[in-house]
Amino acid sequence: MTTTRFIPFGLEDDNVEDFFALTENLSEATTKLLCDWIGDAYGDRGHFATTIIVEYSSEARLTTPLETNNIVYAHELSFYYPTTKQLLGLVQYLLFKYGTNDHAREIDALLRRGHAAWTVSEPDFPNPRRIIRRLPEGVAETVHDVVSRSEQAGGHLTKAWNCAYGLDEDASVAYSSAIKAVETLACPMIEETRAKPTLGTTYRALRDQNKGSKTNWTFKIDNPDDAEKSVFTIVSMMETLWHGQMDRHGGDPAKTRSVTIEEARAAVLLAATLVGWLNDDYLVKK
Numbered sequence: 001m002t003t004t005r006f007i008p009f010g011l012e013d014d015n016v017e018d019f020f021a022l023t024e025n026l027s028e029a030t031t032k033l034l035c036d037w038i039g040d041a042y043g044d045r046g047h048f049a050t051t052i053i054v055e056y057s058s059e060a061r062l063t064t065p066l067e068t069n070n071i072v073y074a075h076e077l078s079f080y081y082p083t084t085k086q087l088l089g090l091v092q093y094l095l096f097k098y099g100t101n102d103h104a105r106e107i108d109a110l111l112r113r114g115h116a117a118w119t120v121s122e123p124d125f126p127n128p129r130r131i132i133r134r135l136p137e138g139v140a141e142t143v144h145d146v147v148s149r150s151e152q153a154g155g156h157l158t159k160a161w162n163c164a165y166g167l168d169e170d171a172s173v174a175y176s177s178a179i180k181a182v183e184t185l186a187c188p189m190i191e192e193t194r195a196k197p198t199l200g201t202t203y204r205a206l207r208d209q210n211k212g213s214k215t216n217w218t219f220k221i222d223n224p225d226d227a228e229k230s231v232f233t234i235v236s237m238m239e240t241l242w243h244g245q246m247d248r249h250g251g252d253p254a255k256t257r258s259v260t261i262e263e264a265r266a267a268v269l270l271a272a273t274l275v276g277w278l279n280d281d282y283l284v285k286k
Helices: 013-020 028-042 051-060 074-080 084-098 101-113 139-149 151-165 171-190 199-208 227-243 261-279
Strands: 047-049 071-073 118-120 131-133 217-219 283-285
Touching: 028 047, 028 074, 028 084, 028 101, 051 084, 071 074, 074 084, 084 101, 084 118, 084 131, 101 118, 131 151, 139 151, 139 261, 151 171, 151 261, 171 199, 171 227, 171 261, 199 227, 217 227, 227 261
Parallel strands: none
Antiparallel strands: 047 071, 118 131, 217 283
16 A cells, blocks of 8 residues: 655645654644543543553653652653653653554554654564554564574663663673674584683684684575685674774773663664574584
Protein backbone atom coordinates (compact mmCIF):
# COMPACT_ATOMS: atom_id res chain seq x y z
CA MET A 1 0.00 0.00 0.00
CA THR A 2 1.39 3.37 -1.00
CA THR A 3 1.30 6.03 1.71
CA THR A 4 0.98 9.64 0.61
CA ARG A 5 2.61 12.14 2.93
CA PHE A 6 0.70 15.22 3.95
CA ILE A 7 2.53 18.35 2.79
CA PRO A 8 1.29 21.62 4.32
CA PHE A 9 0.05 24.26 1.89
CA GLY A 10 2.74 26.75 0.96
CA LEU A 11 5.71 24.53 1.88
CA GLU A 12 8.48 25.06 -0.67
CA ASP A 13 9.79 21.98 -2.46
CA ASP A 14 13.30 22.66 -1.15
CA ASN A 15 12.01 22.45 2.44
CA VAL A 16 9.97 19.25 2.17
CA GLU A 17 12.71 16.87 3.33
CA ASP A 18 13.61 19.13 6.26
CA PHE A 19 9.93 19.18 7.24
CA PHE A 20 9.81 15.37 7.35
CA ALA A 21 13.15 14.94 9.16
CA LEU A 22 12.79 13.08 12.45
CA THR A 23 12.94 15.33 15.49
CA GLU A 24 14.66 14.58 18.80
CA ASN A 25 12.18 16.61 20.85
CA LEU A 26 8.42 16.26 20.61
CA SER A 27 6.54 19.22 19.24
CA GLU A 28 4.07 21.06 21.46
CA ALA A 29 1.17 19.51 19.55
CA THR A 30 2.56 15.97 19.81
CA THR A 31 3.24 16.47 23.51
CA LYS A 32 -0.38 17.52 24.06
CA LEU A 33 -1.70 14.54 22.07
CA LEU A 34 0.52 12.18 24.04
CA CYS A 35 -0.63 13.62 27.39
CA ASP A 36 -4.27 13.35 26.27
CA TRP A 37 -3.68 9.75 25.21
CA ILE A 38 -2.20 8.90 28.63
CA GLY A 39 -5.23 10.44 30.31
CA ASP A 40 -7.64 8.50 28.10
CA ALA A 41 -5.79 5.17 28.33
CA TYR A 42 -4.92 5.14 32.02
CA GLY A 43 -7.22 7.72 33.58
CA ASP A 44 -10.86 8.57 34.00
CA ARG A 45 -12.36 11.33 31.84
CA GLY A 46 -9.06 13.13 31.32
CA HIS A 47 -7.56 12.71 34.77
CA PHE A 48 -6.15 9.92 36.88
CA ALA A 49 -4.95 9.27 40.39
CA THR A 50 -1.41 10.36 41.11
CA THR A 51 -0.77 6.87 42.47
CA ILE A 52 0.59 5.93 39.04
CA ILE A 53 3.03 8.84 39.00
CA VAL A 54 4.14 8.17 42.57
CA GLU A 55 4.67 4.49 41.75
CA TYR A 56 6.70 5.42 38.67
CA SER A 57 8.78 7.93 40.64
CA SER A 58 9.48 5.33 43.30
CA GLU A 59 10.53 2.59 40.86
CA ALA A 60 12.55 5.00 38.72
CA ARG A 61 14.07 6.66 41.82
CA LEU A 62 12.75 10.09 40.87
CA THR A 63 11.43 12.84 43.11
CA THR A 64 7.84 14.02 42.83
CA PRO A 65 5.97 16.81 44.64
CA LEU A 66 2.68 14.95 44.35
CA GLU A 67 0.64 13.34 47.09
CA THR A 68 -1.00 9.98 46.46
CA ASN A 69 -4.48 11.31 47.27
CA ASN A 70 -4.46 13.95 44.52
CA ILE A 71 -5.56 13.75 40.91
CA VAL A 72 -3.72 15.00 37.84
CA TYR A 73 -5.32 16.20 34.64
CA ALA A 74 -3.78 15.01 31.40
CA HIS A 75 -2.72 18.48 30.28
CA GLU A 76 -0.70 18.87 33.51
CA LEU A 77 1.61 15.96 32.74
CA SER A 78 3.89 18.12 30.61
CA PHE A 79 4.40 20.34 33.67
CA TYR A 80 5.66 17.44 35.76
CA TYR A 81 7.61 15.94 32.83
CA PRO A 82 8.78 18.99 30.84
CA THR A 83 11.37 17.29 28.58
CA THR A 84 10.75 14.76 25.83
CA LYS A 85 12.79 12.03 27.52
CA GLN A 86 11.07 12.57 30.87
CA LEU A 87 7.61 12.28 29.35
CA LEU A 88 8.59 9.28 27.23
CA GLY A 89 10.09 7.72 30.34
CA LEU A 90 6.63 7.80 31.92
CA VAL A 91 5.14 6.29 28.75
CA GLN A 92 7.74 3.51 28.81
CA TYR A 93 6.82 2.73 32.43
CA LEU A 94 3.10 2.67 31.63
CA LEU A 95 3.71 0.28 28.75
CA PHE A 96 5.77 -1.95 31.03
CA LYS A 97 3.21 -2.04 33.85
CA TYR A 98 -0.14 -1.75 32.10
CA GLY A 99 0.44 -1.61 28.35
CA THR A 100 -1.18 -3.75 25.67
CA ASN A 101 -0.27 -4.35 22.04
CA ASP A 102 -2.99 -1.88 21.06
CA HIS A 103 -1.47 0.73 23.37
CA ALA A 104 1.94 0.23 21.76
CA ARG A 105 0.52 0.61 18.25
CA GLU A 106 -1.40 3.75 19.22
CA ILE A 107 1.64 5.40 20.79
CA ASP A 108 3.81 4.49 17.82
CA ALA A 109 1.26 5.96 15.41
CA LEU A 110 1.11 9.15 17.46
CA LEU A 111 4.90 9.49 17.50
CA ARG A 112 5.12 8.72 13.79
CA ARG A 113 2.59 11.40 12.91
CA GLY A 114 4.64 13.89 14.90
CA HIS A 115 7.83 12.99 12.98
CA ALA A 116 9.42 11.91 16.26
CA ALA A 117 12.79 10.19 16.29
CA TRP A 118 11.30 7.70 18.77
CA THR A 119 9.18 4.59 18.42
CA VAL A 120 7.91 1.67 20.49
CA SER A 121 9.99 -1.48 20.27
CA GLU A 122 8.60 -4.81 19.16
CA PRO A 123 7.22 -7.00 21.98
CA ASP A 124 10.11 -9.49 21.93
CA PHE A 125 13.10 -7.20 21.46
CA PRO A 126 14.11 -5.66 23.63
CA ASN A 127 12.02 -7.34 26.28
CA PRO A 128 10.09 -5.71 27.88
CA ARG A 129 8.87 -3.07 25.42
CA ARG A 130 10.83 0.16 25.40
CA ILE A 131 10.83 3.54 23.74
CA ILE A 132 13.75 3.39 21.32
CA ARG A 133 15.09 5.41 18.44
CA ARG A 134 13.35 4.97 15.13
CA LEU A 135 15.64 3.14 12.71
CA PRO A 136 15.40 2.20 9.04
CA GLU A 137 13.05 -0.69 8.35
CA GLY A 138 14.56 -4.07 9.19
CA VAL A 139 17.53 -2.98 11.33
CA ALA A 140 16.00 -3.82 14.71
CA GLU A 141 14.50 -7.01 13.29
CA THR A 142 17.91 -8.16 12.08
CA VAL A 143 19.55 -7.58 15.47
CA HIS A 144 16.60 -9.29 17.19
CA ASP A 145 17.10 -12.32 14.97
CA VAL A 146 20.77 -12.51 15.98
CA VAL A 147 19.91 -12.15 19.68
CA SER A 148 17.22 -14.85 19.52
CA ARG A 149 19.64 -17.34 17.94
CA SER A 150 22.57 -16.71 20.26
CA GLU A 151 21.67 -17.31 23.89
CA GLN A 152 25.27 -16.83 25.08
CA ALA A 153 25.92 -13.47 23.48
CA GLY A 154 22.29 -12.33 23.31
CA GLY A 155 22.22 -10.83 26.81
CA HIS A 156 25.25 -8.64 26.19
CA LEU A 157 23.95 -7.59 22.77
CA THR A 158 20.53 -6.68 24.18
CA LYS A 159 22.16 -4.53 26.87
CA ALA A 160 24.32 -2.85 24.22
CA TRP A 161 21.25 -2.17 22.09
CA ASN A 162 19.26 -0.64 24.96
CA CYS A 163 22.13 1.66 25.94
CA ALA A 164 22.74 2.73 22.34
CA TYR A 165 19.17 3.30 21.16
CA GLY A 166 17.02 3.64 24.29
CA LEU A 167 16.00 6.66 26.35
CA ASP A 168 18.81 6.09 28.86
CA GLU A 169 21.72 6.38 26.46
CA ASP A 170 25.10 5.24 27.78
CA ALA A 171 27.72 5.12 25.06
CA SER A 172 30.40 3.56 27.24
CA VAL A 173 28.22 0.69 28.45
CA ALA A 174 26.81 0.15 24.96
CA TYR A 175 30.30 -0.17 23.48
CA SER A 176 31.71 -2.41 26.21
CA SER A 177 28.64 -4.67 26.06
CA ALA A 178 29.03 -4.96 22.29
CA ILE A 179 32.61 -6.15 22.76
CA LYS A 180 31.53 -8.63 25.45
CA ALA A 181 28.93 -10.07 23.08
CA VAL A 182 31.61 -10.83 20.48
CA GLU A 183 34.09 -12.07 23.09
CA THR A 184 31.52 -14.55 24.42
CA LEU A 185 31.63 -16.46 21.13
CA ALA A 186 34.98 -15.57 19.58
CA CYS A 187 37.37 -16.06 22.51
CA PRO A 188 36.64 -19.72 23.37
CA MET A 189 36.40 -20.55 19.67
CA ILE A 190 39.76 -19.09 18.62
CA GLU A 191 41.78 -19.17 21.86
CA GLU A 192 40.63 -22.40 23.46
CA THR A 193 43.57 -22.72 25.87
CA ARG A 194 44.15 -19.09 26.86
CA ALA A 195 43.22 -18.39 30.49
CA LYS A 196 41.86 -14.84 30.10
CA PRO A 197 41.38 -14.01 26.42
CA THR A 198 40.06 -10.67 25.22
CA LEU A 199 38.87 -9.51 21.84
CA GLY A 200 42.31 -7.91 21.44
CA THR A 201 44.22 -11.15 21.95
CA THR A 202 41.65 -13.10 19.93
CA TYR A 203 41.77 -11.03 16.75
CA ARG A 204 45.59 -11.19 16.85
CA ALA A 205 45.48 -14.98 17.32
CA LEU A 206 43.11 -15.33 14.36
CA ARG A 207 45.38 -13.12 12.26
CA ASP A 208 48.51 -15.09 13.22
CA GLN A 209 46.82 -18.40 12.47
CA ASN A 210 46.16 -17.29 8.89
CA LYS A 211 49.44 -15.70 7.84
CA GLY A 212 51.27 -16.71 4.70
CA SER A 213 51.00 -20.44 4.05
CA LYS A 214 49.02 -21.00 7.28
CA THR A 215 45.28 -21.03 6.64
CA ASN A 216 43.77 -22.62 9.73
CA TRP A 217 40.38 -20.96 9.30
CA THR A 218 37.90 -20.46 6.49
CA PHE A 219 35.18 -17.82 6.06
CA LYS A 220 31.96 -18.53 4.19
CA ILE A 221 32.63 -15.66 1.78
CA ASP A 222 35.65 -17.37 0.30
CA ASN A 223 38.43 -15.84 -1.75
CA PRO A 224 39.79 -18.76 -3.80
CA ASP A 225 42.86 -16.76 -4.79
CA ASP A 226 43.78 -15.64 -1.29
CA ALA A 227 42.35 -17.46 1.75
CA GLU A 228 44.19 -15.08 4.09
CA LYS A 229 42.26 -12.11 2.74
CA SER A 230 38.99 -13.97 3.21
CA VAL A 231 39.53 -14.50 6.95
CA PHE A 232 41.07 -11.03 7.24
CA THR A 233 37.53 -9.65 6.86
CA ILE A 234 36.72 -11.04 10.31
CA VAL A 235 40.11 -10.01 11.71
CA SER A 236 39.67 -6.44 10.49
CA MET A 237 36.16 -6.12 11.94
CA MET A 238 37.31 -7.45 15.33
CA GLU A 239 40.33 -5.15 15.32
CA THR A 240 38.19 -2.12 14.48
CA LEU A 241 35.74 -2.93 17.26
CA TRP A 242 38.54 -3.48 19.80
CA HIS A 243 40.59 -0.36 19.09
CA GLY A 244 37.53 1.88 18.70
CA GLN A 245 36.76 1.65 22.43
CA MET A 246 38.65 4.82 23.24
CA ASP A 247 37.59 5.02 26.90
CA ARG A 248 39.27 1.70 27.67
CA HIS A 249 42.85 2.86 27.16
CA GLY A 250 44.62 4.09 30.27
CA GLY A 251 47.79 6.07 30.78
CA ASP A 252 48.15 7.93 27.49
CA PRO A 253 45.71 10.89 27.38
CA ALA A 254 46.13 11.08 23.60
CA LYS A 255 44.55 7.65 23.28
CA THR A 256 41.85 8.09 25.90
CA ARG A 257 38.57 9.94 25.50
CA SER A 258 34.87 9.31 25.96
CA VAL A 259 33.13 7.14 23.40
CA THR A 260 30.49 9.06 21.43
CA ILE A 261 26.98 7.69 21.10
CA GLU A 262 27.47 7.47 17.32
CA GLU A 263 30.57 5.32 17.81
CA ALA A 264 28.68 3.13 20.26
CA ARG A 265 25.83 2.59 17.81
CA ALA A 266 28.24 1.68 15.05
CA ALA A 267 29.93 -0.77 17.45
CA VAL A 268 26.61 -2.40 18.33
CA LEU A 269 25.70 -2.98 14.69
CA LEU A 270 29.21 -4.25 13.93
CA ALA A 271 29.05 -6.60 16.91
CA ALA A 272 25.63 -7.88 15.83
CA THR A 273 27.07 -8.84 12.45
CA LEU A 274 30.04 -10.63 14.03
CA VAL A 275 27.85 -12.45 16.55
CA GLY A 276 25.53 -13.57 13.77
CA TRP A 277 28.42 -14.91 11.67
CA LEU A 278 30.15 -16.65 14.57
CA ASN A 279 26.95 -18.17 15.89
CA ASP A 280 26.06 -19.56 12.45
CA ASP A 281 29.54 -21.07 11.94
CA TYR A 282 30.50 -18.76 9.08
CA LEU A 283 34.03 -18.84 10.49
CA VAL A 284 35.20 -22.46 10.65
CA LYS A 285 38.46 -24.02 11.77
CA LYS A 286 39.95 -26.49 9.29
